[in-house]
Amino acid sequence: MGLSLLVLALIAVAAVLPSQWVASKENQRLGLEQGTPFARTPASAQPVDERIVFGDLGDLAEQYPPDGDVFFVTVTEPAQSVLSWFAGRDEPAIQFLTSEEKFGVQTPQQRRRFALESMRSSEQVAQFVALERVGFDVSLAEGDVLIQDMVCLEPSEDGSECVTWSPSDDVLDPGDRILEVDGEAIDGVEDLSRLLAGLQPGDVVTMRVDRPEDGELEVEVELTASPDEPDRTIVGFFPFDTRRVELPFELDIDTGSIGGPSAGLAFTLTLIDELTPGELTGGRNVAVTGTIELDGTVGAIGGLRQKASAVAQTGVDVFIVPAAQGEADIEAARLAGGDDLTIITVATLEEALEALEELGGDPIPPPTP
Numbered sequence: 001m002g003l004s005l006l007v008l009a010l011i012a013v014a015a016v017l018p019s020q021w022v023a024s025k026e027n028q029r030l031g032l033e034q035g036t037p038f039a040r041t042p043a044s045a046q047p048v049d050e051r052i053v054f055g056d057l058g059d060l061a062e063q064y065p066p067d068g069d070v071f072f073v074t075v076t077e078p079a080q081s082v083l084s085w086f087a088g089r090d091e092p093a094i095q096f097l098t099s100e101e102k103f104g105v106q107t108p109q110q111r112r113r114f115a116l117e118s119m120r121s122s123e124q125v126a127q128f129v130a131l132e133r134v135g136f137d138v139s140l141a142e143g144d145v146l147i148q149d150m151v152c153l154e155p156s157e158d159g160s161e162c163v164t165w166s167p168s169d170d171v172l173d174p175g176d177r178i179l180e181v182d183g184e185a186i187d188g189v190e191d192l193s194r195l196l197a198g199l200q201p202g203d204v205v206t207m208r209v210d211r212p213e214d215g216e217l218e219v220e221v222e223l224t225a226s227p228d229e230p231d232r233t234i235v236g237f238f239p240f241d242t243r244r245v246e247l248p249f250e251l252d253i254d255t256g257s258i259g260g261p262s263a264g265l266a267f268t269l270t271l272i273d274e275l276t277p278g279e280l281t282g283g284r285n286v287a288v289t290g291t292i293e294l295d296g297t298v299g300a301i302g303g304l305r306q307k308a309s310a311v312a313q314t315g316v317d318v319f320i321v322p323a324a325q326g327e328a329d330i331e332a333a334r335l336a337g338g339d340d341l342t343i344i345t346v347a348t349l350e351e352a353l354e355a356l357e358e359l360g361g362d363p364i365p366p367p368t369p
Helices: 002-016 084-090 099-103 110-132 189-196 265-274 304-314 327-337 351-357
Strands: 024-027 034-035 040-049 052-054 070-076 096-099 140-141 145-150 152-155 162-165 175-183 205-211 215-222 237-239 244-245 250-252 286-288 320-321 340-344
Touching: 002 096, 040 099, 040 304, 052 189, 070 265, 070 304, 096 099, 110 244, 110 250, 110 265, 145 189, 162 265, 175 189, 265 286, 265 304, 265 351, 304 320, 304 327, 320 351, 340 351
Parallel strands: 070 286, 286 320, 320 340
Antiparallel strands: 024 034, 040 070, 040 096, 052 250, 140 244, 145 175, 145 237, 152 162, 175 205, 205 215
16 A cells, blocks of 8 residues: 555656656757757647638639648647656657757747748748649739848858857847838838948948837947858848738638648648649548748658657548658658558649649649740
């Protein structure tokens, strides 16, 4: 009886003690061993078409609700206890994380703005690519100038960190929205390029920016030369692609709590299926992950092995993933997904359409030149 009580007490203690007490990994950026209080785990696979709402299509288009669904996939990164670490330490679909791996080095406000902007950009690109692919006349309008990251002028020898950042890093932060340059309003990246014309590295401009945690600020920014094009003067940051797609009809994708751009390819394929006759998936359910670029390129995403496990648990048996993940990541996903999950790699939208056709889906006519 006493031993049983002791075991129960130990289990109760292990369920509340954080996993970092017993688990750690090396932070390669800092060269330090750090605890892993979090884990990336499978979340869910959900149909995309339930999140798409069309307005009045009029005579412009016709909607074709599909029988089969394209599923997008999510992961979660909850805090872990000693008990959950012990139970999941050998599971291929569980990846323990340091605080930096979960949160990065950004502030909470920056993380929220980045997640929302990445999701918004993914939604916009998906709409543009899908409608253009089925023959609609669509265009992109300039958006705000929002800083995604600062430019590194000199990386370390192994490329693991930045030795010298652009001078603007002293006064600008990722997440800042550029409002004015020398008193002139900025309506897009083209405006910024126009105002920089004729200026030289070392020149200083006054910028008004909107910073998530501080509101509007006025800063003095020293310009620099592009590390790739020494004759070109730059502010020294990489912007988000905030352009907005101009559609011929009203269309809304409910992104809900989806964070990041990994559902881009799934959005694109679902829109194509909804706007073309026949069954793109052949009437079957297919899970899809991967970013989508304006040229149709499919990009890598995070948490592939966890997503493969989530797909398998949902009962979907086909998972289309980016070829850009690399062989090691894809093999880890195959292990986590199990023998009943077929994983197909694609590098472009056209490859994804071809893969669906090989699975029994109806072909989509080639784009009009």
